[in-house]
Amino acid sequence: xxxxxxxxxxxxxxxxxxxxxxxxxxxxxxxxxxxxxxxxxxxxxxxxxxxxxxxxxxxxxxxxxxxxxxxxxxxxxxxxxxxxxxxxxxxxxxxxxxxxxxxxxxxxxxxxxxxxxxxxxxxxxxxxxxxxxxxxxxxxxxxxxxxxxxxxxxxxxxxxxxxxxxxxxxxxxxxxxxxxxxxxxxxxxxxxxxxxxxxxxxxxxxxxxxxxxxxxxxxxxxxxxxxxxxxxxxxxxxxxxxxxxxxxxxxxxxxxxxxxxxxxxxxxxxxxxxxxxxxxxxxxxxxxxxxxxxxxxxxxxxxxxxxxxxxxxxxxxxxxxxxxxxxxx
Amino acid sequence: xxxxxxxxxxxxxxxxxxxxxxxxxxxxxxxxxxxxxxxxxxxxxxxxxxxxxxxxxxxxxxxxxxxxxxxxxxxxxxxxxxxxxxxxxxxxxxxxxxxxxxxxxxxxxxxxxxxxxxxxxxxxxxxxxxxxxxxxxxxxxxxxxxxxxxxxxxxxxxxxxxxxxxxxxxxxxxxxxxxxxxxxxxxxxxxxxxxxxxxxxxxxxxxxxxxxxxxxxxxxxxxxxxxxxxxxxxxxxxxxxxxxxxxxxxxxxxxxxxxxxxxxxxxxxxxxxxxxxxxxxxxxxxxxxxxxxxxxxxxxxxxxxxxxxxxxxxxxxxxxxxxxxxxxxxxxxxxxxxxxxxxxxxxxxxxxxxxxxxxxxxxxxxxxxxxxxxxxxxxxxxxxxxxxxxxxxxxxxxxxxxxxxxxxxxxxxxxxxxxxxxxxxxxxxxxxxxxxxxxxxxxxxxxxxxxxxxxxxxxxxxxxxxxxxxxxxxxxxxxxxxxxxxxxxxxxxxxxxxxxxxxxxxxxxxxxxxxxxxxxxxxxxxxxxxxxxxxxxxx
Ligand code: SF4
Ligand code: SF4
Numbered sequence: 105x106x107x108x109x110x111x112x113x114x115x116x117x118x119x120x121x122x123x124x125x126x127x128x129x130x131x132x133x134x135x136x137x138x139x140x141x142x143x144x145x146x147x148x149x150x151x152x153x154x155x156x157x158x159x160x161x162x163x164x165x166x167x168x169x170x171x172x173x174x175x176x177x178x179x180x181x182x183x184x185x186x187x188x189x190x191x192x193x194x195x196x197x198x199x200x201x202x203x204x205x206x207x208x209x210x211x212x213x214x215x216x217x218x219x220x221x222x223x224x225x226x227x228x229x230x231x232x233x234x235x236x237x238x239x240x241x242x243x244x245x246x247x248x249x250x251x252x253x254x255x256x257x258x259x260x261x262x263x264x265x266x267x268x269x270x271x272x273x274x275x276x277x278x279x280x281x282x283x284x285x286x287x288x289x290x291x292x293x294x295x296x297x298x299x300x301x302x303x304x305x306x307x308x309x310x311x312x313x314x315x316x317x318x319x320x321x322x323x324x325x326x327x328x329x330x331x332x333x334x335x336x337x338x339x340x341x342x343x344x345x346x347x348x349x350x351x352x353x354x355x356x357x358x359x360x361x362x363x364x365x366x367x368x369x370x371x372x373x374x375x376x377x378x379x380x381x382x383x384x385x386x387x388x389x390x391x392x393x394x395x396x397x398x399x400x401x402x403x404x405x406x407x408x409x410x411x412x413x414x415x416x417x418x419x420x421x422x423x424x425x426x427x428x429x430x431x432x433x
Numbered sequence: 434x435x436x437x438x439x440x441x442x443x444x445x446x447x448x449x450x451x452x453x454x455x456x457x458x459x460x461x462x463x464x465x466x467x468x469x470x471x472x473x474x475x476x477x478x479x480x481x482x483x484x485x486x487x488x489x490x491x492x493x494x495x496x497x498x499x500x501x502x503x504x505x506x507x508x509x510x511x512x513x514x515x516x517x518x519x520x521x522x523x524x525x526x527x528x529x530x531x532x533x534x535x536x537x538x539x540x541x542x543x544x545x546x547x548x549x550x551x552x553x554x555x556x557x558x559x560x561x562x563x564x565x566x567x568x569x570x571x572x573x574x575x576x577x578x579x580x581x582x583x584x585x586x587x588x589x590x591x592x593x594x595x596x597x598x599x600x601x602x603x604x605x606x607x608x609x610x611x612x613x614x615x616x617x618x619x620x621x622x623x624x625x626x627x628x629x630x631x632x633x634x635x636x637x638x639x640x641x642x643x644x645x646x647x648x649x650x651x652x653x654x655x656x657x658x659x660x661x662x663x664x665x666x667x668x669x670x671x672x673x674x675x676x677x678x679x680x681x682x683x684x685x686x687x688x689x690x691x692x693x694x695x696x697x698x699x700x701x702x703x704x705x706x707x708x709x710x711x712x713x714x715x716x717x718x719x720x721x722x723x724x725x726x727x728x729x730x731x732x733x734x735x736x737x738x739x740x741x742x743x744x745x746x747x748x749x750x751x752x753x754x755x756x757x758x759x760x761x762x763x764x765x766x767x768x769x770x771x772x773x774x775x776x777x778x779x780x781x782x783x784x785x786x787x788x789x790x791x792x793x794x795x796x797x798x799x800x801x802x803x804x805x806x807x808x809x810x811x812x813x814x815x816x817x818x819x820x821x822x823x824x825x826x827x828x829x830x831x832x833x834x835x836x837x838x839x840x841x842x843x844x845x846x847x848x849x850x851x852x853x854x855x856x857x858x859x860x861x862x863x864x865x866x867x868x869x870x871x872x873x874x875x876x877x878x879x880x881x882x883x884x885x886x887x888x889x890x891x892x893x894x895x896x897x898x899x900x901x902x903x904x905x906x907x908x909x910x911x912x913x914x915x916x917x918x919x920x921x922x923x924x925x926x927x928x929x930x931x932x933x934x935x936x937x938x939x940x941x942x943x944x945x946x947x948x949x950x951x952x953x954x955x956x957x958x959x960x961x962x963x964x965x966x967x968x969x970x971x972x
Contacts, residue, residue: 106458109577155527158520164772164843166605166613168871171845174796174809177816178848184871185845199609205534206609210867212537212897218447220543220900222867228534232609299533301454301548302557304579307531373570378610381528386521387602387611392845395802399776403518407737408484409744410643412752415723418644419653426654428680428722 107294110309114316117366118359125358132358133338134347140365147372152380161401163394166387187393199388203233231292235285238278239314241265242321245276249332249339271326279322286315310376313367320360330357438469440888443932446544447896454548460561460581464549464590466493469889471593472882475631479640483738487629498589504628505583509566511624516567522620525612526563529553535604535614540875541597544893552604552614555594559621562587592630595621597890599879600733600765601838606871618880623735631734635881638730642742647692647726653679656722659695663705667946670963672955675712677720680753684719685790687750690761690807691728693919694940700922702961703762703940707807709961710942713951714791714814718759724749727766728919732773733881740777743769746804747778757787758804762940764837764918765879767806771844775802792817806840808850808917811945815856821950826957827858828967830913830944833905834863835898835925836873837918847871850917850941857948862909868901878924891924892931899932906936914938 125132169181184204186192198204211225244261248254254262266274290311293303324330334350335357341348371377383389391397416423416430423430441449455462471493480488486507491499501507516523536551537543548554557579564571564580571580581587598618605613625631638648645652651659657679668674678684688711694704711718724745731738750758760770775781784803787796794813796805814820834854840846847870855861868874877894905911914925914936922938929936947960958969 151527155520155524158517158523160520161518162773162776164521164613164616166602166611166842167845168606168842169845170847172798173849174794174798174805175813175816175849178812178852181845199611203609205607205611206532208607208872209534210538210607210872212543214447214450214452214543218443218900218903220897222865228532232532296533297454298452298536298548298551299531301459302531302533302536302551302553304531305577306579375528375530378528378530381524382610384520384524385528385611386524387605387613387616393798394771394775395799395804396797398780398801401776404777407741407744409741409748412723412745412748415644415646419722423653423680423722426657428653428657429682 106303106305107308109305110312113309114312114363117313117363118316118320121359121362122355125355125362129349129353129358130347132362133349133353134342136365137342137361140368144368144371147369148377148380151372151377152384155381155384159402160386160390161403163390163392163399164386165390165392167392171392185392187391187396189391192389192391196383196389200382203229206232227288228292231285231288234281235289238282238285241278242276242282245278249336250343252340273325275326279318279325283315283318283322286311286318290315306374310367310370310374313363313370317360317363317367320356320363324356324360328354328356330354438886438888440469440892443892446889446892450544450893451546453546459549459554459557460576463586464593466589466593468494468886470597470887470893471890472596472632472634472884472887475629475633475636477629479633479636480629480631482640483643483741485629485631485636485734485738486627489629491629493589493592498585498630500585500588500628504588507627508583508588508624511627512563512620513567515620515623519616519620521613521616525556525617526560526567528610529556529560529612531557532609534607534609535612538603538607539598539614540601540603540877540894540897541599541890544877544896549590549594550597555598556612556614556617558587558591558594559617562591588628591621592625595625596632596882597894599838599875599877599882599894601875601879602842603838603872603875606842619736622733626734632881632884634884635730635733638881639734639738639742642726642730646721646723646745647695648728648730649692649696651692651695651725653722656695656720656725659701660704660708660720663701663708666961666963667705667709670959670961671709671951671957673709673712673951673953675708677708677711678718679720680722681719682753684717684753685756686716686718687724687746687753687755687758688718688720688761689724689727689746689758691763691766691919692726693728693923694761695725697923699926699938699943699962700919700940702943703919703922705961706940706942706944706946707761709946709949709951710811713820713949716790719753719755721749721753727760727763727770729766729769730881732765732769739769739773743774744778746774747781750781751783756785758784759787759807759810760804761807762917762919762942764839764920766839766919767837767846768839768843770802770804774804789813791819806846806849808846808853808941811942812849812852815853820945822857822948823950824857824859824948826947826960826966827944828860830858830939831860831862831909831911832858832913832915832939832944833861833902833911834869835876835902835914835916835921836870837916837921838873838875838879840917841871841873845871846917853941853945854915857944860909862905862911864901864905868897874898874901876918876921876924877928879920883920883924888927892928895924895928896932898925899928902929902936903933906933912936915941915944917941
């Protein structure tokens with residue numbers, strides 16, 4: 105069920121787009137994409153503001169190496185246990201761009217004869233990295249649909265991405281990598297018993313959805329060969345707020361666009377918000393300089409304590425007998 | 434409540450570990466509260482002492498937990514409150530992608546195979562409730578969105594697994610977003626405390642610490658008696674009579690250590706180590722009977738309780754007019770001091786930046802907190818050649834070092850203790866890389882889980898750490914497990930006896946004092962434990 109519900113949901117989305125686009129190009133080519141972008145932008149901002157409303161009362165970095173020591177002769181691990189803003193920046197960059205923490209991943213194994221091992225396990229790191237980076241590059245490549253003249257940096261990206269020079273149109277490596285990585289992440293979820301056990305429909309849905317987006321994209325580029333000029337006209341229309349529906353765009357394109365719209369609208373409501381959340385994670389984005397720089401808790405309030413005076417009242421005679429100094433004789 | 438609980442033998446325990454998840458989904462797999470894996474419920478009188486709500490005696494194995502009528506409302510209100518107070522909690526509830534990177538990093542999962550003990554599993558127990566009551570999709574889609582009602586059974590499950598997490602943060606190290614299940618457990622325990630659902634082993638020490646200044650409930654004269662005994666023992670071993678002071682105004686330094694060090698072996702030997710070292714230095718320091726606890730079991734109940742207990746340290750430093758504070762060897766104590774104390778009870782502007790009176794070193798990294806770790810203090814002494822040491826007195830020891838969770842992942846104190854150890858003993862071997870430093874494994878009994886009725890749970894949780902010790906025992910003949918934590922000294926002793934018999938446990942300053950050549954000492958025949966020194970076995 106956990107897999108079937110999202111699977112059929114994605115199939116249904118494709119069917120809706122294929123059928124619906126015949127009925128109304130404007131709905132699927134103009135209004136739904138507009139709505140999706142609005143939901144994405146406002147939803148994202150809303151969510152981040154909602155997180156931001158809760159303060160960070162304590163400075164709680166998870167320290168992952170030697171701290172800045174009092175002693176210059178003890179070497180600090182400045183990236184995994186930063187004590188300055190610059191260090192935190194470095195740690196965050198490593199985390200966001202290179203998935204530092206996942207790189208640490210190990211796999212626990214229990215052998216007969218009570219032997220535990222923790223071998224390095226880099227597949228999740230590799231799969232995650234391949235997925236996110238190819239997604240990003242594909243996104244960037246799409247800018248050629250969003251701009252009148254394709255800017256030079258994007259041309260370079262396209263060029264590099266197709267350096268294998270296979271086929272016509274040229275094969276983009278990231279297309280293959282993205283679909284491969286999504287498949288890997290999906291299979292991993294289904295095949296590893298523990299991961300499968302904790303997976304929710306909300307974990308399968310985005311994977312299947314993104315697979316759908318990638319698949320429709322690939323079909324359009326390499327097989328159905330959707331007229332690029334018309335697509336660009338539509339997209340430019342959307343961007344300049346003078347939407348047009350050019351002739352000759354196949355339903356496949358609308359399916360692609362509809363899946364992307366779904367992803368955008370789904371994003372702020374879902375775990376995909378880890379994209380924003382990772383920047384707000386207090387165990388990663390704070391410097392470990394607790395003993396050096398004061399951290400203020402905005403809701404710190406006075407508490408009821410058991411004072412020394414009360415303590416002495418409780419034990420005065422015993423204290424005197426034991427020869428301890430007291431405040432009140 | 435004194436039902437006899439038997440702990441399985443090590444080989445039985447290992448063969449019972451099954452990593453195959455149950456056939457039924459976790460929401461549909463009822464949680465059975467199993468003897469040997471939980472602690473007795475809190476006593477009403479202890480909760481009442483610290484003014485906690487819904488104080489009553491209750492028993493986790495009873496059907497009826499005597500919950501207040503509106504328990505659900507209280508719990509959810511508490512959750513709303515905490516979501517509003519902690520960004521960490523809110524973000525961690527929202528962004529987990531269930532990638533499973535944390536799954537096999539938890540010692541309780543490794544030792545039990547129970548998927549609800551995977552950090553992500555543990556967090557989902559609460560997250561499902563969060564979704565049901567705090568997210569639109571959970572409210573509308575229910576189970577499809579991973580949401581579930583908060584029923585009495587769910588509440589019991591939350592309690593059961595919140596007390597099978599030692600808040601060690603190992604999971605958060607591997608999580609790509611730094612999701613710290615310890616933080617989630619902390620929140621969960623705080624909500625449970627609104628319903629009086631604490632354990633006896635935590636609430637007893639909290640009440641003690643509040644009223645008497647330390648977890649063990651040692652009254653002022655008892656503390657002094659305990660230390661008197663150590664003074665005698667030190668004299669027997671070294672011929673030197675040390676002379677500490679208590680509650681003395683005008684001392685330069687206040688020394689605070691966990692009360693466990695005053696009470697039971699091998700912690701007492703560590704404590705003798707402090708006493709001998711400070712005496713040898715002629716340090717102008719004092720103990721306090723009021724602030725006689727460095728540890729903080731309040732931290733395992735609620736943030737407010739932790740602050741209430743912690744307040745005594747600065748209050749006492751102020752009353753006595755000391756310049757700064759040195760803290761003894763303890764794990765969670767140092768997370769609390771390092772990451773919370775100044776924010777709670779600072780600024781300590783009545784204190785001065787710590788300066789070692791012996792070497793003149795200024796501890797600028799502690800310039801706000803005004804409290805330094807004893808291994809920092811000692812490492813500095815050794816580096817400056819201020820201690821006369823004879824490491825060969827520890828030659829009968831083949832030592833490895835266990836990093837405490839809290840000093841590793843909540844501070845980063847890794848090389849200071851190692852420097853001290855390597856200076857005072859000749860045979861030192863590290864455990865495998867993935868089990869030390871920031872990747873260290875919990876002793877298995879932290880956060881107030883070191884009771885006796887949950888011994889099976891403790892031994893399960895202690896399995897990964899013990900297994901790494903076993904490895905170095907077999908490879909290098911390690912026979913001594915050093916650490917800087919009072920809880921470790923107690924719990925690792927039990928875990929070694931169970932998993933790796935023949936390996937004993939020591940604090941770092943016990944080894945320091947054994948190696949320390951004191952002024953006016955007699956020819957030493959034994960170590961602080963009264964065992965013959967290497968080469969003196971015949972005497
Ligand atoms: S590693 Fe982090 S994101 Fe992955 S399952 Fe664990 S808590 Fe969730
Ligand atoms: S904090 Fe430690 S005990 Fe708790 S879930 Fe994480 S790894 Fe397990």
